[in-house]
Amino acid sequence: MMGIPLEDRHKVFDWSNRMIGSDDPEYQVSEEAGMRAATEMFMYANSLAVDRKQCPRQDVISTLMHAEVEGHHLSETEFNAFFVLLSVAGNETTRNLISGGMQALFEHPEQRARLMADSSLLTSAVEEMLRWVTPVMYFRRTVTRDVVIRGQKIGEGEKVVMYYGAGNRDEDVYRDGDTFDIARSPNPHITFGPGGAHFCLGANLARLEIRVMFEELLRRLSDMQPAGPVQRLRSNFIGGIKHMPVRFTPEGKRNG
Numbered sequence: 001m002m003g004i005p006l007e008d009r010h011k012v013f014d015w016s017n018r019m020i021g022s023d024d025p026e027y028q029v030s031e032e033a034g035m036r037a038a039t040e041m042f043m044y045a046n047s048l049a050v051d052r053k054q055c056p057r058q059d060v061i062s063t064l065m066h067a068e069v070e071g072h073h074l075s076e077t078e079f080n081a082f083f084v085l086l087s088v089a090g091n092e093t094t095r096n097l098i099s100g101g102m103q104a105l106f107e108h109p110e111q112r113a114r115l116m117a118d119s120s121l122l123t124s125a126v127e128e129m130l131r132w133v134t135p136v137m138y139f140r141r142t143v144t145r146d147v148v149i150r151g152q153k154i155g156e157g158e159k160v161v162m163y164y165g166a167g168n169r170d171e172d173v174y175r176d177g178d179t180f181d182i183a184r185s186p187n188p189h190i191t192f193g194p195g196g197a198h199f200c201l202g203a204n205l206a207r208l209e210i211r212v213m214f215e216e217l218l219r220r221l222s223d224m225q226p227a228g229p230v231q232r233l234r235s236n237f238i239g240g241i242k243h244m245p246v247r248f249t250p251e252g253k254r255n256g
Contacts, residue, residue: 002086003052003059008044015041016088024234026242038084045083046076060086086202091137094206096233096240098213100133101126103244106226108180115182116218125182126210131189132180134165135239139198164190165239224248 004012018037021027028034056062064074064082074082105112115125143158148151154160167190169177192200200206217224228245 001060002059002090003061004049004087011042011044014092015044016092019031019088020238020240021233021235021242022090023236024242029158041084041087042080045080045087048083048141049076049079054067058156062194084154089200090202090205092238092240094209094217096238097133097206097210099241099244100135100239101210101214102224103128103230103241104180105134116161116222118251119215119218121182122211122214124185124187126182126207127189128182128184129210130191130207131168131184131187133239134168134189136191137165137237137239138163139193161193162194167194205213220251221248 015037017027019034019041022031022034023241049065052062052065056066061083062080067074105115111125115121117189138161140161143156143160144155145156147154158214167173171177173188192203192206223246224246226245227247230241233240233242
């Protein structure tokens, strides 16, 4: 969709890891290294922008470079920032949700067996994985007017932090929020944001990617099991899994 050449995709993966994993010793050795990753990504975005201006293609980058709203085009800085947002948010969160969702199925074998027996539950299972894993931990917002929430006064202009994991287990919304239930309905989770202007731009694409991935994982690797301890990303922003050893029987051998 983005039009990033196949041979360059490992670069985006590496930049994402170094930017998001800036506090994890496996990816970073200094704050400067994280800044360097962001700079490299900005420079790469700029080179793609120049190419698409001259030779447009059927991809998102070309669309952004030639889009016009009320006579205005994206500036170089705006495009570079948007490219980083789409590239990092478009892979970091989804892949951590997939690994986290698989880990949830490992930890709740009765739910996995239920899903294996009834594929019609996959849509609700994806929504429950989104609620349960909540890859993005928090975002900060600025209060637009004075408000009182449960007796706590919050003034206009103050900064507030929204912890999505807490919201996704709110006892006022979920009677059993600490239970992983792939058939949960309704499931008004806020993993993609609570709505409005800040709702996740790629929510529907993420849902599709996750559903297709689990369709294939459950079909092709039906006997997949943990093969070692999970290593989690050291981060207070992204709830990620770095390494998750597994074992499985290849499809051909299983059917042979």
